[in-house]
Amino acid sequence: MILQNYYYYFQNVLTPRFCDEIIKYGNSQQEKLALTEDIVKNGKLSQTNIKDLKKKRDSNVVFMDDRWIYKEIQPFIHQANKLAGWNFDWDFSESCQFTKYKLNQFYDWHCDSFSLPYGDPNDKNKYGKIRKLSVTCSLSDPKDYKGGELEFDYRNSDKASIAKCTKIAPRGSIVVFPSHVWHRVKPVTKGVRYSLVIWNIGYPFK
Numbered sequence: 325m326i327l328q329n330y331y332y333y334f335q336n337v338l339t340p341r342f343c344d345e346i347i348k349y350g351n352s353q354q355e356k357l358a359l360t361e362d363i364v365k366n367g368k369l370s371q372t373n374i375k376d377l378k379k380k381r382d383s384n385v386v387f388m389d390d391r392w393i394y395k396e397i398q399p400f401i402h403q404a405n406k407l408a409g410w411n412f413d414w415d416f417s418e419s420c421q422f423t424k425y426k427l428n429q430f431y432d433w434h435c436d437s438f439s440l441p442y443g444d445p446n447d448k449n450k451y452g453k454i455r456k457l458s459v460t461c462s463l464s465d466p467k468d469y470k471g472g473e474l475e476f477d478y479r480n481s482d483k484a485s486i487a488k489c490t491k492i493a494p495r496g497s498i499v500v501f502p503s504h505v506w507h508r509v510k511p512v513t514k515g516v517r518y519s520l521v522i523w524n525i526g527y528p529f530k
Contacts, residue, residue: 325529330476331501332404338496342396343463347518350422355384358423358431361438382429383509387419393520394420397498401459401524404500412456412502414526416449421521425472430511433477436503436523453525455503461520462497469515474499477506 357374360381394417405412425431436458442450460474473491492499501507503523 325502325504327410327502327505329408329410330478330505331499332408333492334400334404334498334500336494336496337400337498338396338461338463340496343461343496343518346393346422346461346520347463349388349390350386350424350518353386353388353422355386355424358383358385360434379432380434381431383431384424384426384429386422386424388422389419394522397459397461397520397522400498401457401500401522404498405457408500410457410502412526412529414456414524416453416525418450418455418523418525423519423521425469425509425512425517425519427514427516428511430472431509433506433508435506441528442525450525452527454528455523456526457524458501458503458505459520459522459524460499461522462493462495462499463518463520464516465495466493469512469517471511471513472517473510474519475508475510476501477508479506 357377358381360377398417401417404410405414437455441452441454443452445451462474473493475491509517509519
């Protein structure tokens, strides 16, 4: 798929109070080790699996389904979808992923879309659908951490013959991008970086 815009960016649109509330809420919940698609499919998490996992992804997550979070962020998703010229059909937001990147934690190059649509017929909201638009919200004050840059790779694009990356960090900012776009979070070198990720899904492209 050829894209004119690889992401759409809203700077400082979430209030410090909203960011603080998400961080407080996330830190009050039981966090889990963030997994990758292959680990989820296999359903096993041995010490060898964990060692291999942490070569690609090392962070801690909490999942949230609270309406007040979606209410705040979804309008920006719709706006970005239109203004970036994607106009993707989507109708459901997955659980919000509150992510904590502590010292030396990171997430290497990856895309959020899976190889096949969701296949559980008992999940009426997701069955037969794919991830179309990903959202990352920056919750931390840049003064509180170093590293942890979100970067995009314009692979197979006429915009760059070599991977071209973009750093986006200010607190309260929202980045929306097609879920098949490759991206990464570089290692945190000081402090803790908090973010909120939401995947928005719809039926496969025609």
